Amino acid sequence: MDQPTVGILNPGSMGAAVAACAATQAAAVLWCAEGRSPASKARAEQAGLKSVPTLRELLDRSGIVISLCPPAAAEDLARDVVACGFGGVYVEANAINPERAVRIAELLGPDATVVDGGVVGSPPANGKSATLFLSGLQHATAQVAELFEGTALRTKTLGTEVGKASALKLSYASFQKTSRVLVALSTGLAREYGVDQELLEVASRRTDSYLAEPEYIAKTAARAWRWGPELEEAADTLAAAGLPPEMLRAAASTLARWHDAKDSELTLTDALDRLAQP
Missing domain, CATH: 3.40.50.720 (NAD(P)-binding Rossmann-like Domain)
Known part of the structure; x- marks a missing residue:
């Protein structure tokens, strides 16, 4: 060529x-x-x-x-x-x-x-x-x-x-991005009750658990402005396929609490504070 x-x-x-x-x-x-x-x-x-x-x-x-x-x-x-x-x-x-x-x-x-x-x-x-x-x-x-x-x-x-590549992209994003949102919610809940270190210890004993990577929560917050719309697209794709879209819409709604953190350098504490008090 x-x-x-x-x-x-x-x-x-x-x-x-x-x-x-x-x-x-x-x-x-x-x-x-x-x-x-x-x-x-x-x-x-x-x-x-x-x-x-x-x-x-x-x-x-x-x-x-x-x-x-x-x-x-x-x-x-x-x-x-x-x-x-x-x-x-x-x-x-x-x-x-x-x-x-x-x-x-x-x-x-x-x-x-x-x-x-x-x-x-x-x-x-x-x-x-x-x-x-x-x-x-x-x-x-x-x-x-x-x-x-x-x-x-x-x-x-x-x-x-046309459409197959987009479907694969959103299929993967549905898991990967929603999993990171769940880590943030789990870590935020554990912090509220003073058991965040214990949660990390439990997660660290399991293989390949995103829960063992709480430092990624700040990166998730900084990318929320573009991850949220991606999950809305994935939710639309689920609905079109006859599958329930509510979980991904909820994840997108959670990411919206970090919308003003676009490309910022947050600490883990900052990210969790914004999640709890938008």
Whole structure:
């Protein structure tokens, strides 16, 4: 494959790391600085991305575009892309439910080819790796997979049906993120009764228990602003499948108590205090 030019929408912590992986195989990776924060600019510069002034220029120059944004913005962003007449490969890699992924594919077609994507794992940087699951037309998923060959972002193709990658992403997120919320509630309850150390000792005797990692509660709080919407998407997916969504909606409601802790450096005590007294 000739080296493509890639556009990233937008370089958050995950987007910037994914874009940096793509940059090893791409002719260039572009991002649109219009309306973005200084933090986004810093991440983009660190990842070696090339700034362009408008979305239209990014789309005109890119053969592959990767969308990684907050779930609520996914369809609005896709509409902006449609308005610019994009005709390349569009990787819809947001944490959205499969029905929304299909709607976006219908919205962008027939001009663009949509690949459904779901990233599982931490941002692939600083020694960490992740997996980008893909589903969609074979020639398009192959282009995307080749783009990340040999990088910290592994790829796995699940077939040609748009929605499969999103379903897998939300299936995993349902367990992983809700489990972290349960740890926070369990630790908060134990602290109220002065038995938090005893709880940790019990958990430490069990293999692979999230309860043995209470320090992660502060990280959960800092990520609540994006984890909550992901769990709402997963709850919608459960409801569409005829499965009860209430547990995930409750977890999302709990995460909302930390909404103002976005990307902050909280201590465990701070996080638990905010959970108990929002």
